[in-house]
Amino acid sequence: MKLSAQNLCWSAGSLDIVRDVSFDVAPGEFLGIIGPNGSGKSTLLSMLAGIRKPLSGQVLMGGQPIRSIGSREVARKLAFVEQQAETAERITARQAVELGRTPYLGPLSGWSVEDDAIVDGALENVDMVDKAERHWHHLSGGERQRLHIGRALAQQPQVLLLDEPTNHLDIGHQIDLLDLVRRQDLTVVAALHDLNHAAMFCDRIAIMDHGRLSAIGAPEQVLTSDMISSVFGVDAIVAPDEDGVCHVRFRPNGRKRVISRKDDLT
Amino acid sequence: MPSPLPVWRNKAVIVKRIPSKIGGTGAAITALVLLIVALIAGAAIGETAIPFDVVAKTIANRLFNAGFPLEPLDEGIVWSYRLSRAVVAACCGASLALAGAVLQSLLRNPLADPYILGISAGASTGAVAVALLGLGAGLLTMPMGALAGALAAFVLVSLLAMRAGSGSNAIILAGVAGSQMFNAITSFIVTKSATAEQARGIMFWLLGNLSGVRWPDVGLALPVTIVGLLVCLWHVRALDAFAFGNQAAASLGIRVRRVQIILICTAAAMTAAMVSLVGSIGFVGLVIPHAARLIVGVRHGRLLPVTALVGAVFMIIADILSRTIIAGQVLPIGVITALFGAPAFAFILGQKRARP
Numbered sequence A: 001m002k003l004s005a006q007n008l009c010w011s012a013g014s015l016d017i018v019r020d021v022s023f024d025v026a027p028g029e030f031l032g033i034i035g036p037n038g039s040g041k042s043t044l045l046s047m048l049a050g051i052r053k054p055l056s057g058q059v060l061m062g063g064q065p066i067r068s069i070g071s072r073e074v075a076r077k078l079a080f081v082e083q084q085a086e087t088a089e090r091i092t093a094r095q096a097v098e099l100g101r102t103p104y105l106g107p108l109s110g111w112s113v114e115d116d117a118i119v120d121g122a123l124e125n126v127d128m129v130d131k132a133e134r135h136w137h138h139l140s141g142g143e144r145q146r147l148h149i150g151r152a153l154a155q156q157p158q159v160l161l162l163d164e165p166t167n168h169l170d171i172g173h174q175i176d177l178l179d180l181v182r183r184q185d186l187t188v189v190a191a192l193h194d195l196n197h198a199a200m201f202c203d204r205i206a207i208m209d210h211g212r213l214s215a216i217g218a219p220e221q222v223l224t225s226d227m228i229s230s231v232f233g234v235d236a237i238v239a240p241d242e243d244g245v246c247h248v249r250f251r252p253n254g255r256k257r258v259i260s261r262k263d264d265l266t
Numbered sequence B: 001m002p003s004p005l006p007v008w009r010n011k012a013v014i015v016k017r018i019p020s021k022i023g024g025t026g027a028a029i030t031a032l033v034l035l036i037v038a039l040i041a042g043a044a045i046g047e048t049a050i051p052f053d054v055v056a057k058t059i060a061n062r063l064f065n066a067g068f069p070l071e072p073l074d075e076g077i078v079w080s081y082r083l084s085r086a087v088v089a090a091c092c093g094a095s096l097a098l099a100g101a102v103l104q105s106l107l108r109n110p111l112a113d114p115y116i117l118g119i120s121a122g123a124s125t126g127a128v129a130v131a132l133l134g135l136g137a138g139l140l141t142m143p144m145g146a147l148a149g150a151l152a153a154f155v156l157v158s159l160l161a162m163r164a165g166s167g168s169n170a171i172i173l174a175g176v177a178g179s180q181m182f183n184a185i186t187s188f189i190v191t192k193s194a195t196a197e198q199a200r201g202i203m204f205w206l207l208g209n210l211s212g213v214r215w216p217d218v219g220l221a222l223p224v225t226i227v228g229l230l231v232c233l234w235h236v237r238a239l240d241a242f243a244f245g246n247q248a249a250a251s252l253g254i255r256v257r258r259v260q261i262i263l264i265c266t267a268a269a270m271t272a273a274m275v276s277l278v279g280s281i282g283f284v285g286l287v288i289p290h291a292a293r294l295i296v297g298v299r300h301g302r303l304l305p306v307t308a309l310v311g312a313v314f315m316i317i318a319d320i321l322s323r324t325i326i327a328g329q330v331l332p333i334g335v336i337t338a339l340f341g342a343p344a345f346a347f348i349l350g351q352k353r354a355r356p
Helices: A041-048 A071-077 A093-104 A113-125 A141-154 A171-183 A195-201 A225-232 B022-044 B052-064 B072-107 B119-133 B142-164 B170-193 B196-206 B215-234 B236-244 B246-251 B256-278 B284-296 B300-324 B333-354
Strands: A003-012 A015-025 A030-034 A056-061 A078-081 A159-163 A187-191 A204-209 A212-217 A236-240 A246-250
Touching (some): A003 A041, A015 A056, A030 A195, A041 A159, A071 A078, A171 A187, A195 A246, A225 A236, B022 B052, B022 B072, B022 B300, B052 B072, B072 B236, B119 B142, B119 B170, B142 B170, B142 B256, B236 B300, B284 B333
Parallel strands (some): A015 A212
16 A cells, blocks of 8 residues: 655654655555654654644545544554553563454454454464463563564554664564564565665665655665765765675764764654 | 565455353353342441341342331341442442553553542542532532542643653652642631531541442442443453553554543543542552452453452442441441552552562
């Protein structure tokens, strides 16, 4: 399903967080959003998810304004995995995934065998079947994140939005997780930190800087040493690796731009 | 490019609704039996012990005109005093426990409870203001005053908590401040406007007291409890979805603001009705939901009915204890619940600390 952002703007007080961002994501495409902390990635994603109402502009899902679609209907088509959502409840891994069925269940409609089958499928997909009955608090960060993805898959969405899904995971789990997402036949928009992961897994990359969309395109077009130095303020060499995927190598002592910026504006 | 799709994903969902769980009926019958036994025990046990069969016959006489020959005095005690009292106790326990369970889930705070968050104190202030100051010039009844006070207290405590920061303990501290303030206002109103006789009665009522409860009170307690329970049950899926926070709930299609407003108003209304009848009884809303979670887990579809049932039975037992623990004296029921609740509060606080 196609997802479009049209002139999205959002600000907190007098501070502009997202400024006039527009782009289209084609059905089945994996779009990565990269940018420094506080560049507006999370805010942009929550607007795309229909959770945050843009100050101006709109999000279209399948050509329809997302705010004109009921919230349950949106949740059946689009799933959003936020950064590190935690719980204090003593829920099991399976129960966390079962939450994904919420948009399909009404107050009077019971849980069906079909729901069970979908949850089983999602657990299998994220490789958590053997740990389904474990308590949330006894799972590792990587397992929890996989369950969040599993919950999102149980929503049977066509669009999947991920906000820095690999934060705090070790490198093996980071690759596994992105690979897992890549394997789904979904339209994906993911905020990512690691430029090389973005180059490896994304069809296109969008670069956010100070709330603006400063570039969007195929990894080898967007990830240039000029762009990296102007947005992230680091010196980098970009060269294709042996598989033809562009590879970013950072150089020490190359930090050019020293701008104090509040870390977590979003 | 994306690899082949997993088979299960694009299967059209044929939404088959299973009628209701087969286990559900059995559990409901057990619950009902338990509740009836507790109610009968509440009517039978007291300073004059009345045999269970007399209680049962009294109920049969009054409800179905069964015509069993009974001692009028026994029948009077059972019907006019104890049974109405037991029914109100059950409603009160169920309502307060439900309010606690809902607040704990919505605020994602295991220490949330109408008493700790100052909602009960606000309701007391509202009720006292109407009863003593004649606020609302006869248009407002005591329960309405209590509701206004309860909502005012919740709004104030929430604002205070927002200013104090986003930590999970902020709202608890704000609740402490709110309770103190509303209790002070209540004391001020009582001291200023009540006669000595009234003041004694009100102070006793404030600690939680079921002594004056009669059948007309059931007319408020029972509908509020039933409607409150139904409203909460209508939102069980939404409450489940709050497990990972507001944003996660929103992304599951829950209209967060609306659900929060409906459920917090319901919790406040249940608390207010009970406070206007029997005063503020603490800790039921805190302890009972945790006990219920230990029994049936965290899913609200089971948790809420069990919370209501356990709350009802607990309160009937607490009332029996309050009438019998000191011979010839009635202890305020709030004292009993606090004796159970305060250690439980400490225990939950310790658990919370242990888990980051």
